[in-house]
Amino acid sequence: MDIEELLPQQPEGGKAEQKKSPLVSLEKDLELYADSLKEVAIEIKVEGISANPIFIAHQHTVSIGEVILDRKELNTEWTIQVSTLEEFVQKGIINPEKKTLFLKSYKKPEDYMCVFVIVPEGANFIYYPYKAKG
Template structure:
């Protein structure tokens, strides 16, 4: 599946807002969202849906996962959708032959959120640690 299939054509006004690094605002939003994302990750694992939750961070409309945090409702920059390794394989984002390689780099979901970040230039996986309470 190509990035264009995940993210339909976007309006021109969105492109101007993308010139500064989107990762700065993503880190801020992930910090705000961490507790909610961790709750969803635990729920996905406890209910036996998947041992490998993946969260999709985007600023547009994407066709993978289920929306859990909507940027327009929360007045933030990023929307988060919950998905799983199985859905990523089913949609062809992760090649079935690369599953073992992916799992080798997949970090403990109890400690890190696996985030598939989609921007107009492309997409990539990042692992963001859940903040430990001090």
């Protein structure tokens, strides 16, 4: 799933409210955090903790994973926590029967950050590419 798919859609035949999506600020924060997140994802794989790191982006308090980037400390919009596929299955966020399906869509953690975005309207997974150094 791409970030655009989570953005509010224009209603058909009507004018959309000019409400700024929280995902605009998320994208800005993910750009800022990208190098740190990539380092953490690779470390989780190398240390054998999990082959499937998952980052959680939120603006509240969540009880999964560990805080690695706190929005209050960094003066940003989003707090990022790190977790794993195994913890998501254990906590029932990913149904064990859907684990195989999830793994089919999971992108290489060296190239993409898997982010579980939590907003008041709900939550969803996105894959955000790390920018190539150029």
